[in-house]
Amino acid sequence: MSAPRSRAPLEIHDVDDLLRDLGLSVYLFVIIPKGFFPQQDVGLISATSEANQDISFADMKRHQEELGKIVMADPDVANDRHEYRRQRQGR
Numbered sequence: 168m169s170a171p172r173s174r175a176p177l178e179i180h181d182v183d184d185l186l187r188d189l190g191l192s193v194y195l196f197v198i199i200p201k202g203f204f205p206q207q208d209v210g211l212i213s214a215t216s217e218a219n220q221d222i223s224f225a226d227m228k229r230h231q232e233e234l235g236k237i238v239m240a241d242p243d244v245a246n247d248r249h250e251y252r253r254q255r256q257g258r
Contacts, residue, residue: 231249235247
């Protein structure tokens with residue numbers, strides 16, 4: 168069994184680095200804009216549904232309407248909106 172290794176004493180440049188990093192962190196915290204996220208819940212959730220490429224427009228519309236009924240069954244949902252688009256090939 169070997170003797171435990173002793174730690175090297177803290178040197179002045181280590182303390183300088185620590186203080187510099189701490190100061191920089193505080194400075195960045197103060198100057199970085201805080202508006203990245205809304206301050207309140209806007210109550211909007213967006214979702215996308217996908218199907219096989221060979222589905223007809225009528226079938227996709229029917230599936231979307233069924234999804235809308237499932238979403239509207241939740242008492243916390245006030246309304247929903249459907250948008251039907253066909254994706255172009257090769258995108």
